[in-house]
Amino acid sequence: MAKIAVQNAGASLGGYDPGSRLPTFLAARAAFLAGRSTPRMLLEESLERIARLDPVIQAFCFLDVPGARAAADAATQRYAQNRPLSPLDGCPMGIKDTIHVRGMPSKMNSAVYDDTPVRFDAASSYALRQAGAVLLGKTHVPEFAMGKSPPTRNPFDARRTAGGSSSGCGAAVGAAMVPIALGNQTGGSLIRPSSFNANYGFKPTHGALNVGGMHPIAPSQDHIGPMAASLADAWLTAWEISTRIGGHNGHPGLSGAPAVPRALKPLRLARLDTLGMAQLDEATREAMAQMCHRIEALGVGLLDRDCNDAIAALEDLLLEADDVSDRIFVYELRWPLVAYVDANGPEAISATAKARLERGLAMTPADYRQALAKRDRIRAQVALVGQQVDGFITLASSGPAPFDGVDQAGTVDRPNAHLSTGSRSFLSPWSMVGGPAFSLPLMAVDGMPVGLQVMGTADTDYRLTAVARWLDENCG
Known part of the structure; x- marks a missing residue:
């Protein structure tokens, strides 16, 4: 599946139809x-x-x-x-x-x-x-x-x-x-x-x-x-x-083949709700429910916390994902931001960036170690569940793109301006896990696109691409 093309250059550039296609x-x-x-x-x-x-x-x-x-x-x-x-x-x-x-x-x-x-x-x-x-x-x-x-x-x-x-x-x-x-x-x-x-x-x-x-x-x-x-x-x-x-940080790079793999029907997928479910409007919740029904109707087993204790344990750990990810994020971003401020003065960076830098500077190495330890526990639980399934699914965003109030003349700069670009609650888990993830444009809510996120354990990129291809070809 793919996207509808933009229709005009007016204030509203055209609605989204998951069944239409863009030229590839x-x-x-x-x-x-x-x-x-x-x-x-x-x-x-x-x-x-x-x-x-x-x-x-x-x-x-x-x-x-x-x-x-x-x-x-x-x-x-x-x-x-x-x-x-x-x-x-x-x-x-x-x-x-x-x-x-x-x-x-x-x-x-x-x-x-x-x-x-x-x-x-x-x-x-x-x-x-x-x-x-x-x-x-x-x-x-x-x-x-x-x-x-x-x-x-x-x-x-x-x-x-x-x-x-x-x-x-x-x-x-x-x-x-x-x-x-x-x-x-x-x-x-x-x-x-x-x-x-x-x-x-x-x-x-x-x-x-x-x-x-x-x-x-x-x-x-x-x-x-x-x-x-x-x-x-x-x-x-x-x-x-x-x-x-090649890859980075000692990683050899992707394995597989140059061409996109053939579609592979998964036997079982783990459905993760995560912290993001509490942020959904009813229309997005219903769109995801319909997508899950469609996947199950095609003969794929969907496992969730109600039928699998390992998934329940994973979802309990993921309730902290936003916080853990953010603490790792702000601790590691201290450089080069501190260098920018040192060389150019405190006004060199925006209030938005400054707020994050200040939180990172307030952390201690012990705080960082604690966040890394929690990330390790999440990764270990993902690996455990991953042995039972062919991948994980959830939403790729907590609904369609929000109205952010930014006009074409300027940009938003306030301590939490990054939140105007949407919630991270469905995304932060797999950034921490480090495994592959796809957003597939298979749903529409209020005439706007909403992606299905398909995730896998580390270094399963080629096989996950085959699973994503099957979902793309059968669930749009």
């Missing part, structure tokens, strides 16, 4: 190989759409049009010679502004950095460039991906947030400006905006994709991953990064 890059590549289109033609379609829609949506904070056209022309020539560099050759892509791209600034919605272009690619950007991807531009983020909110609008309703912190990535893909964008996640920053913007979001296992050259937030939970128009596009992007540059 794999379909565009088939047209390249058949001689019906070229990478330059695809890029011009993206640029036309950006020119028409981005004045409202504001997904991009920087575009390198000359560089993108040169890259697309080179890819067009390679296809003409039947010598593409990879299955991603010629794909126009947006890159989250926390990830370095050579020749583009990395400002991260902050006054600390200026318009000076960086001189080297992040590991992931380098891999994508080597694969022939057309790195079109940088996408908006909250300050340092955790501070004051960006101006980005939701493509399905411009009164709503696009989510955070991969705000621009989610909106750019949801509006069909690009078929693929590269985001990251520490708490809920990739899966949540994927849900809000009807992307196929893929957060691989922690460390499976190299995060070198990405602005650090909480390194023990920092992930990068693709947000795409299809599951196949998402897997292909992750694979190309992994196979060309």
